[in-house]
Structures are given as C-alpha cells and as structure tokens.
Amino acid sequence: MEKSENKGFEEKPPVAHDDYDWSRGRRGQVSYSQEQRNTFLQQYDNTLSSMKEFEIVTGKVVAVTNSDVVLDVNYKSDGVVPRSEFRDMPLLKAGDEVEVYVETQENKEGQLVLSRRKAKLLRAWENIVQSFEEARVISGTVISKTKGGLIVDINGLETFLPGSQIDIKPITDYDAYVGKVMDFKVVKVNEQIKNAVVSHKALIESDLEQQRMEILSRLEKGQVLEGTVKNLTPFGAFLDLGGVDGLLYITDISWGRIKHPEDVLSDGQKINVVVLGFDDEKKRISLGLKQLIPHPWEVLPADIVPGSTVEGRIVNVEDYGAFLEITPGVEGLIHVSEVSWSSQPVNSRDFFKEGAIFKAKVVTIDRDDKRMALSVRQLVDDPWAAVETKYAPKTKHTGEVKNLTPYGVFIELEDGIGGMVHISDLSWTKRYAHPSEFTKVGDKLDIIVIEVDKENRKLSLGHKQLEENPWDTFETVFPVGSNHEALILRRDDRGAIVQLPYGLEAFAPIRHIKKEDGSIADAEETVMVKVIEFNRDDKRILVSHTRYYSDMKKEADDKVKEVEKDDQKKAREAVKKQNDKTERSTLGDLEGFADLKEQLKDSDKTE
Numbered sequence: 024m025e026k027s028e029n030k031g032f033e034e035k036p037p038v039a040h041d042d043y044d045w046s047r048g049r050r051g052q053v054s055y056s057q058e059q060r061n062t063f064l065q066q067y068d069n070t071l072s073s074m075k076e077f078e079i080v081t082g083k084v085v086a087v088t089n090s091d092v093v094l095d096v097n098y099k100s101d102g103v104v105p106r107s108e109f110r111d112m113p114l115l116k117a118g119d120e121v122e123v124y125v126e127t128q129e130n131k132e133g134q135l136v137l138s139r140r141k142a143k144l145l146r147a148w149e150n151i152v153q154s155f156e157e158a159r160v161i162s163g164t165v166i167s168k169t170k171g172g173l174i175v176d177i178n179g180l181e182t183f184l185p186g187s188q189i190d191i192k193p194i195t196d197y198d199a200y201v202g203k204v205m206d207f208k209v210v211k212v213n214e215q216i217k218n219a220v221v222s223h224k225a226l227i228e229s230d231l232e233q234q235r236m237e238i239l240s241r242l243e244k245g246q247v248l249e250g251t252v253k254n255l256t257p258f259g260a261f262l263d264l265g266g267v268d269g270l271l272y273i274t275d276i277s278w279g280r281i282k283h284p285e286d287v288l289s290d291g292q293k294i295n296v297v298v299l300g301f302d303d304e305k306k307r308i309s310l311g312l313k314q315l316i317p318h319p320w321e322v323l324p325a326d327i328v329p330g331s332t333v334e335g336r337i338v339n340v341e342d343y344g345a346f347l348e349i350t351p352g353v354e355g356l357i358h359v360s361e362v363s364w365s366s367q368p369v370n371s372r373d374f375f376k377e378g379a380i381f382k383a384k385v386v387t388i389d390r391d392d393k394r395m396a397l398s399v400r401q402l403v404d405d406p407w408a409a410v411e412t413k414y415a416p417k418t419k420h421t422g423e424v425k426n427l428t429p430y431g432v433f434i435e436l437e438d439g440i441g442g443m444v445h446i447s448d449l450s451w452t453k454r455y456a457h458p459s460e461f462t463k464v465g466d467k468l469d470i471i472v473i474e475v476d477k478e479n480r481k482l483s484l485g486h487k488q489l490e491e492n493p494w495d496t497f498e499t500v501f502p503v504g505s506n507h508e509a510l511i512l513r514r515d516d517r518g519a520i521v522q523l524p525y526g527l528e529a530f531a532p533i534r535h536i537k538k539e540d541g542s543i544a545d546a547e548e549t550v551m552v553k554v555i556e557f558n559r560d561d562k563r564i565l566v567s568h569t570r571y572y573s574d575m576k577k578e579a580d581d582k583v584k585e586v587e588k589d590d591q592k593k594a595r596e597a598v599k600k601q602n603d604k605t606e607r608s609t610l611g612d613l614e615g616f617a618d619l620k621e622q623l624k625d626s627d628k629t630e
Contacts, residue, residue, distance in 0.1 A: 079142045084119045094123060094137060102137035109139060122146065140179070144217075147178035151219050155209035160226065164204050168197045175207065175221055182209075188222035191231070235267040242308070244298055250310070252292045260284045262296060262310060269308035271296060278313045278352025280338040319352035320393045329385050332402070337379045345375035347383055347397055355395035357383055364400050364407060364439030364480075406439040407480050414440070414482060416472050419489065424466045427458045434470055434484055442482025444470060451487045451494065451562070452527045454520070494559050497527060501554050501564060506571055509552045511536070511544055519544065521552060521566060528564075529554075535567035544568060 082094035085101055092109055094102045104123060109115050124141035154161040163177035165184070172185040184207070186194060194200075207221035208229075250262030250269060259272040276287050288294070296310040327333060333355070335347040344358040362369045375381075383397035414420065414436065422434035425441065432449070435441040449461050462468055474483040501507065501523065509521040509529070518532040531552065536544040544550050552566035553574060 079122050079124055079145060081120055082123050082137070084115060084117050084121065086117060087115055094121070096123070096135070096137070098135055100135050102135045104137050104139050143179045147180035148217050150178060151180065151182070151209055152212055152214075155212050155219070158208070160206050160208060161221070162204065162206055163221065165200045165202060168201060173197055173200055175205075177207075177219075177221070180217075180219075182207075182219040182221050184221050184223065188220075188224045191224055191227050231267070234265070238264065238267045239301065239308075242298060242301055244300060246298045247295055247315070248298065248310075249293060250296050252288050252290055252294065255284045255288060255290065257283060260288050262294075264308070267308065269296070269298075269310040271310040271312055275299065275309075275311040275313055278316075278319050279348060279350075280354075313352075318393075319350050320390060323350070323353055323390065327385060327388065329387055331385050332382055333385060333397070334380065334382045337375050337377050337381060340372055340375045340377060342371060344371050347381055349395075353393075353395075355383065355385070355388075355397040357381070357397045357399055361386070361396075361398035361400055364403075364405055365435065365441050400439070403439075406437060407477060410440060410477055410482075411475055414472050414475060416474060419469065419471050421467055421469050422484075424462050424464050424468055427462075427464060429457060432458045432462060432468070434468060436482075440482070442470075442472075442484040444468070444484045444486050448473075448485040448487055451490065451492060452525070454528055493525075493527075494562055497525075497564075498557060498559055500525070501527070501557060503554050503557050505554050506551055507554070507566075509550060509566065509568075511546050511548050511550065514544075514546050519546075521550075523552075523564070523566075529566045530563070531566050531568065535565075535569045537569050539572050 082096040085095045086093040092104045122142045123137040123139050126136040163175040165173050166176045167174045175182045175184045208225040210222045211220040250264045253263045254261040262269045297314050299309040299311045301308045333349050335349040338348045339346040346354045348354050359369045359371045384401045386396040386398050388395045422436045425435045426433040432444045470484040471488045473485045512520045550568045551571050552568050553571040555567045556565035
C-alpha cells in the first residue's frame with residue numbers, strides 16, 4: 024500500500040513565490056515567539072565583549088573623518104571619538120587598534136561615549152605608579168616653567184620637577200630646560216589627586232654612587248689622583264675625582280699659612296692631589312696638595328744658621344710675639360722680648376701687622392723640630408753697653424713720656440733706653456693720685472738719673488731731684504703747733520688735701536675738718552689750720568682745723584679767766600684796805616654806841 028502510494032506521487036514543477044513565508048506580516052517582519060526572541064538576544068549578546076564603564080578597552084578603527092574617528096569596540100554600537108584626541112597619531116587609518124576609556128555605555132542619545140585622552144592619562148598614571156613602586160626610570164618632556172621648578176609631561180600626564188631636583192648643582196636658569204626630553208625617577212605619588220613628583224637629580228646621584236663605589240674599591244692611601252676644584256669653603260676645597268668627591272683641607276693645601284683656599288685655588292682648576300686617607304663608612308676621602316712636594320724645612324738653605332740675617336713676611340701675631348715666614352712653610356718666632364732693647368713692655372699687636380716685611384737675626388734654629396727663634400733688636404748694637412758712661416747717676420737729661428701707670432712715668436731717653444720716674448719723685452711738695460695729673464704721653468720731661476741697673480737694664484729716674492729739697496726749710500716754717508691759712512683742694516671720706524703757703528700740700532683727717540658749727544669743710548674753702556704732725560722723712564704734714572678753733576677758744580677762755588682772777592684780786596685788796604680803816608675806830612665811839620643801845624631798850628620797856 025505504501026509502495027502504491029509512493030508510486031503514485033509525482034513532483035510538480037516550481038512556481039513563482041512558492042518560497043514565500045506566509046507567516047510574515049504585510050511589512051515583511053517575522054513574528055517570533057518570546058522564547059525565540061530570548062534565544063536570539065542571548066546569542067547576540069554572546070557575540071559582544073563584556074564592557075564596563077570607567078575602564079579601558081581596545082577598539083578597531085572603522086573609519087577616520089576630518090572630525091571624528093569611528094571605533095568598533097565589539098559592542099552594540101560603535102563609538103565615536105573626536106579626531107583631536109589622535110593628534111599624536113597623524114597616520115591613523117582604518118584597521119588600527121587603539122585603547123579608549125569608556126565614559127558611559129549609553130548617553131541620553133543612546134550612544135556609546137569613549138575617550139582616548141582619558142585612556143592615555145590613566146595608562147600614564149598606571150605607568151608612573153608602577154615606575155614608583157619598581158624604582159624604574161621613566162622618560163618625559165619638560166613643557167614649561169612654574170614656581171619653584173618645572174612641569175614635565177610623561178605620556179600626557181603633567182608632573183612636577185622641583186628646582187632642587189633638576190641637577191646635583193644649583194640651577195638658576197630654568198628656561199634652558201624647557202623642551203628637553205629627560206629621564207626621571209618618580210619620588211612621590213598622590214593617588215587621590217593623581218599627582219606625582221619626579222627627580223632627575225636622583226638618577227645622577229645614583230650614577231655617581233655607582234662610580235663612587237667603583238672608585239673607592241680601587242682607592243689606596245698615597246695614590247695620586249687628578250681632581251677638579253668644584254667648591255671652595257673657608258675650611259678647604261671640595262674636588263671632583265671623576266664621580267666621587269674628596270676634601271682638601273686648608274692646612275693640606277700649602278706648607279705656608281693661607282687665610283682662604285681661594286688664595287691658592289680657583290673653581291674649575293684641575294690639580295693633582297694625593298690620597299691621605301678615606302673612611303669606608305662615611306665614604307669620605309681626605310686629600311693633600313702640599314704633600315706632593317718636599318717639606319720646606321728639608322730643603323732650607325744650609326747658610327741659615329744662628330747669627331745670620333733673614334727676611335720674611337709676618338703671617339701671625341700673638342700676644343707673646345709674631346711669626347715671620349721665611350719661605351712658605353718655614354716660620355720663626357720673634358718674641359716680644361726680642362723686639363727692642365728697651366725694658367719697657369712692648370705690645371706685639373701694636374708693633375707687628377700681618378703682611379708686613381721684616382728683617383731679623385737668627386738666634387736659634389732646630390731643623391729636626393722645625394723651630395727657629397728670631398730677633399729684631401739684635402740687628403742693632405745694644406745701647407745698654409755704654410749706658411753707665413752716657414747716663415751716669417746725677418746726670419741730667421730730657422726724655423719723652425712713653426707710658427703712664429698708677430705708680431710712675433716711663434721715660435724714653437733714646438731708642439732702647441728708658442727708665443721710670445716714680446710718682447713720689449715727681450714733686451717735693453705735691454702728692455699726685457695719678458701721674459696723669461702731672462704730665463701726659465708725648466710730653467718732654469727733664470729728669471735726673473738716680474740709679475743705673477745695667478744687669479736688669481733699668482734706670483731709676485727723678486724729676487723733683489732737679490731742685491733742692493725744701494723740706495729742710497719747711498720744718499722751721501711749719502713746726503708742730505703753728506697756725507696757717509689753707510685752701511682745701513679735694514675731700515673724700517677719709518679727709519682732705521689742703522694747700523699751705525709756698526704750695527705745700529698737707530692732709531687733714533675727716534674729723535679734723537669739722538667746723539665750729541658742726542659742718543664739714545668742703546673743697547675750695549679757705550680755713551685756718553694747726554700743724555699737728557710734721558714728718559720730714561715721709562714728707563708728710565697733718566693739719567687740723569678743728570684743733571685750731573678749739574685751741575683758739577681755749578686760749579680765749581684762759582684770758583677771760585685770767586682777767587677775772589685779776590679783778591677778784593683787786594677786789595679783795597680793796598676790801599682789806601677798807602677793813603684796815605674800820606679797825607682804827609676809838610673805844611669811846613664804841614661806848615657811846617653802847618649807851619645809846621641801852622637807852623633804846625629802856626624806852627621800849629616804858630611803853
């Protein structure tokens with residue numbers, strides 16, 4: 024039966040529109056069930072890559088126009104990026120792949136929003152952070168100058184290069200670096216504000232440290248190296264030894280004394296130096312320059328011996344003398360005692376000045392200990408050799424006042440010879456509190472030689488001895504008890520100095536200048552005084568105003584008493600004389616009186 028059925032089937036020839044799907048609508052749309060729809064959408068979504076906002080994806084250039092670049096990022100729709108964000112890719116063409124940043128998957132217009140600029144910045148920041156974490160070198164372009172440093176573009180991201188991190192040496196001209204492409208090391212990052220600080224100096228220091236370690240590994244004490252002077256300081260010079268610095272102390276620059284390294288060296292100068300030592304821990308190298316030549320004492324001429332004359336420059340002045348530099352590194356000491364033949368003290372700082380040229384005689388020399396004693400005064404004859412004949416005692420001379428002290432006046436009679444006039448030998452009659460009351464430095468003063476001490480090189484001089492001693496006469500003029508008019512010159516808590524006639528001065532203790540009214544006599548007052556002590560040997564006179572008026576009062580009282588006594592005597596004599604006359608009365612007279620007395624008694628009784 025099947026066979027008969029199959030046998031009876033015949034294919035009909037195709038006719039037009041037989042393949043038409045009559046299930047479609049009038050507009051040709053196909054109707055799918057919801058299940059089919061979900062299946063088809065799932066299949067479609069599986070063909071698309073997963074994409075999230077705020078991430079970087081790779082897109083393929085579909086088309087490039089004058090204003091935009093169309094990118095296929097395997098999403099529902101293509102992305103459009105402004106052509107201006109591809110200025111660094113002038114040869115961009117369809118098929119090229121680029122990274123872009125997904126700002127939003129769908130904006131208000133339903134479009135995918137992409138950004139290549141933000142993708143570049145994000146990648147640049149990731150690169151900077153990675154470079155910082157890995158201590159990796161990164162390259163950038165200096166694009167502008169800003170306050171305190173430079174702005175560096177690293178893959179489109181701006182970073183800050185401080186001025187102190189540009190180079191190992193100070194930089195003042197920042198403009199010279201604008202436009203340069205340089206390598207940097209990221210030294211600081213700020214994730215919050217996406218900001219970074221870079222340093223070019225750190226790379227230089229790193230390279231120098233490697234060179235330094237290499238040089239230090241080959242360094243030996245005594246090794247001679249060539250260096251370049253890079254910095255001069257008051258205590259020495261820093262030298263660049265080809266990647267490592269060494270310090271040349273000022274004391275190792277020259278065998279002679281120098282005040283500053285710049286007296287011998289200059290910046291940029293190339294010199295040979297010897298390695299004196301180095302510290303592995305501190306990585307410090309000590310250098311020497313003077314050690315390259317023999318010590319000057321070792322090549323000092325043999326004819327410089329005691330008694331020879333040398334010439335040099337004063338390089339140092341101390342209180343005890345000055346150092347004379349014969350040649351750089353060879354110095355001799357001129358002690359203050361070897362400056363002048365005079366016994367008067369010499370101030371070395373007044374006599375010597377640094378830089379001054381002097382001749383001196385060698386007194387002693389010790390080549391082993393490198394010491395030399397010099398003398399200036401021994402260049403001339405010793406004036407004290409003939410002092411006993413030229414300035415014999417009791418001879419008179421005129422000298423110049425050179426110095427004043429509380430105890431005397433120093434007189435210079437000639438260069439190298441002088442003596443002192445004690446303050447007590449200035450005047451026979453006046454007592455000076457200080458020699459400045461009598462004379463001043465620079466004055467000419469007549470003197471007489473009192474004593475010559477050749478061994479100790481001292482002269483004792485006097486001024487008052489030019490006149491005779493008036494105290495032999497004063498003893499008769501001002502004896503104890505004599506009264507004189509005096510002028511009070513000055514007064515203090517102890518008493519007063521008064522001037523007597525003939526210019527003689529005397530002293531009145533404070534209790535002896537009290538006046539009759541109880542007040543104390545003051546300077547410039549003229550009072551009467553009594554001499555209460557006269558000491559010829561000590562040339563001292565004590566006077567008293569109080570004693571004067573008390574004695575005068577006593578004397579007046581004594582005279583009054585004498586007059587009263589004389590008056591009393593005269594009165595007694597007069598009374599006695601009168602009594603003698605009374606005794607001569609007669610007995611009759613006395614009896615008459617008796618009768619009269621009796622009569623009077625009787626008369627009383629009658630009554």
